Amino acid sequence: MTTALITGSTAGIGAAFARRLAAQGHNLVLVARDTERLGEQATELHDRHGIEAEVLTADLSTEKGIAAVETRLGDRTHPVDLLVNNAGFGNKGRYLQVSMADELTMLKVHIEAVLRLTSAAAESMRSRGRGGVINVASVAAFVPRGTYGASKAWVVQFTQGAAKDLAGSGVRLMALCPGFVRTEFHERAGMGTDNIPGWLWLDADKLVAAALDDLARGKTVSIPDPRYKALMGVVKLTPRALLGGVSSRTGRKYGPQ
DSSP: OOEEEEESTTSHHHHHHHHHHHHTTOEEEEEESOHHHHHHHHHHHHHHHOOOEEEEEOOTTSHHHHHHHHHHHTOSSSOOSEEEEOOOOOOSSOTTTSOHHHHHHHHIIIIIHHHHHHHHHHHHHHHHTOEEEEEEOOGGGGSOOHHHHHHHHHHHHHHHHHHHHTTTTTEEEEEEOOOEESSSHHHHHTOOOTTSOGGGEEOHHHHHHHHHHHHHTTOSEEOOSHHHHHHHHHHHHSOHHHHHHHHHHHHHHHSOO
């Protein structure tokens, strides 16, 4: 049986990955900050699917948390075959409305943790000639819209570049770029969602199924829904100056309240 490590596993997209991979017979390493929720999740997945679910409490906004997950990924005696870098969050407010401390915490989770954990996993996977990494980004990566979007743009560019460098090694890397997904993300950030049109919402379980299919096909960027594929096609054709104004207005309409 293969083993998957999922950060931010107790809610939203991370929990959907855990459910899907457990149902497929993968053992899991579940990573999040809340030890109690991790324990409950591990017990449920073990009892339902008969897989082994290891718990690792770690806060990826801290050096200690990142280092703990790096160490687990580097364990050659209990190798991880799939890493899902899913942990992340959003800050409520526009640029200069958010404290510098909060901005830097976001960058540590979205960029430093992703870089270090991907590197730890890929090094071990390359030595075995197989493995996969899914870095959860966002369609916000493709529009000029604040620090969150900028951090996710880094995730996409880094993943594509690393995938190219590791071509032929047996290690697959993919950036997953979802749109609005019904999770705890917006609630935790204090963001209103009542004004987001219903057709923009995605189902986390369907999103994960599509993402794993895209990874198996060797894609390096996955936008796992026809609606968002179409929207991102329009984005590519829109002049950057115009796009900046549109994304700013859209952010005010559909963003934090």
